[in-house]
Amino acid sequence: MRLIDVAxxxxxxxxxxxxxxxxxxxxxxxxxxxxxxxxxxxxxxxRYVVDQFSSLGTNLVIVLPGRTETAGxxxxxxxxxxxxxxxxxxxxxxxRSPGVKRIAPLTxxxxxxxxxxxxxxxxxxxxxxxxxxxxxxxxxxxxFLPPGDIHESASVCVLGNQIKREFFGNEQAxxxxxxxxxxxxxxxxxxxxxxxxxxxxxxxxxIVPIASAHQLFNTSGVFRILIEAKSRDxxxxxxHDAEEIMFQRHNGEKDVTVITQDAVIATFxxxxxxxxxxxxxxxxxxxxVAGVLIMNVMLIAVAxxxxxxxxxxxxxxxxxQIRRLFFAEAALLSGIGSMAGLLLGYAGSTIIGQIYPAxxxxxxxxxxxxxxxxxxxxGILFSVWPARRAARxxxxxxxxxx
Amino acid sequence: xxxxxxxxRSFTVGDQQVAALRGIDLSIAAGDYVSIMGPSGSGxxxxxxxxxxxxxxxxxxxxxxxxxxxxxDDVQQARVRSEKIGFVFQSFHLVPRLTAAMNIELPLILAGxxxxxxxxxxxxxxxxxxxxxxxxxxxxxxxGGQRQRVAIARATSMHPxxxxxxxxxxxxxxxxxxxxxxxxxxxxxxxVALILxxxxxxxxxxxxxxxNMVDGQxxxxxxxxxxxxxxxxAERRVEPDLR
Numbered sequence: 001m002r003l004i005d006v007a008x009x010x011x012x013x014x015x016x017x018x019x020x021x022x023x024x025x026x027x028x029x030x031x032x033x034x035x036x037x038x039x040x041x042x043x044x045x046x047r048y049v050v051d052q053f054s055s056l057g058t059n060l061v062i063v064l065p066g067r068t069e070t071a072g073x074x075x076x077x078x079x080x081x082x083x084x085x086x087x088x089x090x091x092x093x094x095x096r097s098p099g100v101k102r103i104a105p106l107t108x109x110x111x112x113x114x115x116x117x118x119x120x121x122x123x124x125x126x127x128x129x130x131x132x133x134x135x136x137x138x139x140x141x142x143x144f145l146p147p148g149d150i151h152e153s154a155s156v157c158v159l160g161n162q163i164k165r166e167f168f169g170n171e172q173a174x175x176x177x178x179x180x181x182x183x184x185x186x187x188x189x190x191x192x193x194x195x196x197x198x199x200x201x202x203x204x205x206x207i208v209p210i211a212s213a214h215q216l217f218n219t220s221g222v223f224r225i226l227i228e229a230k231s232r233d234x235x236x237x238x239x240h241d242a243e244e245i246m247f248q249r250h251n252g253e254k255d256v257t258v259i260t261q262d263a264v265i266a267t268f269x270x271x272x273x274x275x276x277x278x279x280x281x282x283x284x285x286x287x288x289v290a291g292v293l294i295m296n297v298m299l300i301a302v303a304x305x306x307x308x309x310x311x312x313x314x315x316x317x318x319x320x321q322i323r324r325l326f327f328a329e330a331a332l333l334s335g336i337g338s339m340a341g342l343l344l345g346y347a348g349s350t351i352i353g354q355i356y357p358a359x360x361x362x363x364x365x366x367x368x369x370x371x372x373x374x375x376x377x378x379g380i381l382f383s384v385w386p387a388r389r390a391a392r393x394x395x396x397x398x399x400x401x402x
Numbered sequence: 403x404x405x406x407x408x409x410x411r412s413f414t415v416g417d418q419q420v421a422a423l424r425g426i427d428l429s430i431a432a433g434d435y436v437s438i439m440g441p442s443g444s445g446x447x448x449x450x451x452x453x454x455x456x457x458x459x460x461x462x463x464x465x466x467x468x469x470x471x472x473x474x475d476d477v478q479q480a481r482v483r484s485e486k487i488g489f490v491f492q493s494f495h496l497v498p499r500l501t502a503a504m505n506i507e508l509p510l511i512l513a514g515x516x517x518x519x520x521x522x523x524x525x526x527x528x529x530x531x532x533x534x535x536x537x538x539x540x541x542x543x544x545x546g547g548q549r550q551r552v553a554i555a556r557a558t559s560m561h562p563x564x565x566x567x568x569x570x571x572x573x574x575x576x577x578x579x580x581x582x583x584x585x586x587x588x589x590x591x592x593x594v595a596l597i598l599x600x601x602x603x604x605x606x607x608x609x610x611x612x613x614n615m616v617d618g619q620x621x622x623x624x625x626x627x628x629x630x631x632x633x634x635x636a637e638r639r640v641e642p643d644l645r
Contacts, residue, residue, distance in 0.1 A: 316480050316481065316487075320477065
C-alpha cells in the first residue's frame with residue numbers, strides 16, 4: 001500500500017467522525033499553543049534582560065569598592081570599618097593596563113537643580129568624557145563632558161532629555177546656566193531620549209565632571225569604575241590587571257570587587273533559560289494529556305470499526321498495514337493539531353507582543369520544535385496499543401462485528 | 403486448485419470443545435461452481451472462512467494451487483487473500499464513508515497498485531456492473547442490489563481465482579437476489595471458482611456441484627451420499643451459530 005494512499009485513507013476516516021476529530025485536534029493544538037506561548041514569554045523575558053544589560057555597554061569590566069563576601073558579615077563591619085574607597089588616582093592607575101580601551105569612573109548622588117523659579121531634586125552622575133561611549137549613550141544637542149584632567153572640576157553639566165524639557169521647554173538650553181546644589185553650572189549638552197535602562201532613567205540624569213560631583217557631595221570616593229576592554233578576549237586580562245593594580249595601590253589588600261558584565265548577563269541568561277524550559281515543560285504535560293486523549297479516541301475508533309477492520313483483513317491487508325493505517329490516523333490528528341497549535345501559539349505571542357511592546361516576545365525555535373515533536377511523538381506512541389489491538393483482531397469475529 | 407484433506411476445526415466454548423468441522427475432504431478446480439448447503443451450525447460458514455484463509459484448521463492440510471497455505475504466516479496469508487480470493491458477504495460489508503468507486507478500489511489500494519491503473523480498472527468494473535452513474539454515491543445512498551453489485555465488483559477487482567459468497571442474496575428480495583446470483587454465475591464462465599454458501603435449496607440447486615453439510619461433515623455431494631448417512635433428526639437440530 002502506498003504511503004499517500006495510507007494518508008488518504010486515514011484522512012478519510014478522520015473526516016468520517018468530524019466532531020471527534022475536531023475536539024481531538026483542539027486538545028492537541030491547545031497543548032502545542034501553550035508550549036509556544038509560555039516559552040515565548042520566558043524567552044521574551046530573557047532577551048529583555050540580556051538586551052538591557054548589553055545596552056549598558058560592550059566588553060565591560062566593573063570595579064566596585066569593597067570585597068563582596070558571601071560569608072555574611074565580614075569582621076571589618078563589626079568594628080565599624082567601611083571598605084576603603086577608590087580614589088581618582090586609582091582610576092588613572094588602571095589605565096596602565098594595556099587591555100583598557102576606555103575608562104569611566106562614576107559617582108552618584110542627588111542634588112537640587114534650579115533655574116529661576118523652577119527647582120527639583122535630580123540624580124547627579126559624576127563621570128568623565130568617556131562615559132558617553134562606554135555606556136552607549138547618545139547626545140542630542142551640544143557637547144558631552146570635555147576630555148582632560150580627571151581632577152579638574154569644570155562647572156559644566158549635561159542634562160537628561162526630560163530634565164531639559166522640564167526646565168527649558170522649547171528654549172535653548174545649551175549655553176544657559178543652572179544651579180546644582182550651591183554651584184552654578186553651564187549646560188553644554190543635552191542627552192538624546194533613550195528611555196529606561198536597568199531602572200536608571202538617563203532622561204532624568206544630570207551629568208557633571210567627576211571632580212565637580214566630588215566637591216558637590218563633599219566626597220572623594222568613586223562609586224563604580226566602568227572599564228571597556230579593547231576586545232572580548234581582553235576582558236580576562238583587564239580583570240586580572242585591575243585586581244593586581246588595586247591590590248598594589250591598596251597596600252596588598254584585596255578590597256575591591258571586579259565583575260564582568262558578561263558574567264552578569266550569563267547568570268541572568270542561565271536563570272531565565274532554565275525558567276523558560278521549566279514553563280515549557282509544564283505546558284508539555286498538556287501534550288501528554290492530549291496523547292492519552294488520542295489513545296482513547298483511537299480505542300473507540302477500533303471498537304467502532306471492528307467490521308471494517310475485518311473487511312480489510314479479508315481483502316488482504318496484513319496486520320502491519322492495519323497498524324499503519326491507525327498510526328497514520330494518529331499522526332494526522334497530532335500533526336494537524338500541532339500545526340493549528342503553532343498558528344494559535346504564534347497568534348497568541350503576537351498579541352502579547354502588542355500588549356507589552358517592551359517585551360521581545362518570540363517563541364524560541366527549540367521550543368517550537370520540541371512542542372511539535374512531543375505532539376507527534378505522544379500521538380503516535382499512544383496509538384501503538386490501539387493499532388496493535390486492531391491488527392490482532394480475529395478476522396472472522398471482526399467481520400461478524402464481535 | 404483447492405484441496406482440503408482431513409480438515410478439522412474445533413472451538414472452545416466455555417470449557418467445552420465444540421467441533422465445527424470434522425475431517426473435511428474436498429477438492430475444487432478452477433471454474434467449478436460449488437454450493438454448500440446445510441442447516442445453520444452445520445459448519446458451512448466455517449468451511450468458507452477456512453477456504454478464504456480467514457480461519458486456520460485445528461488439524462488437516464489445505465493446499466491452494468499446490469502450495470500448502472496452512473503453513474503460511476499472517477502476512478503471507480493476507481497476500482494470498484489479496485491475490486487469489488474474493489469475498490462477497492451477506493451484509494455487503496461496504497465501508498460506509500467511502501463512495502461506491504472507492505469501495506471497489508479498496509483492494510487495489512491495499513495491494514499497492516498504481517493510481518492510474520486503479521482508475522481504469524474501477525471505471526471498467528463500474529461499467530460492467532452498471533454502476534457508472536452510482537460511482538460517487540455512498541453505500542447508504544444505494545439500494546440493496548446496488549450495494550451487493552458494488553461488493554461483487556470489489557471482490558473481482560483483483561481478478562481472484564476463487565470467489566467466496568456467504569449467503570450473498572440473504573439480504574435481498576427474490577428478484578434482486580436472482581440478478582445478483584446471475585452476476586456471480588457469469589464469473590464462473592471466466593474460469594473463477596465460485597463457492598456459494600446458502601441455506602436456500604433453490605439457489606444451491608443451480609450449482610453444478612452441490613455439497614450438503616451436517617454437523618461439520620460433508621454428507622452428500624450433488625445429491626449423492628459421500629459419507630455416513632445423516633441422523634434423521636439432523637435437519638431439525640438447533641445448534642449455536644459457530645461462525
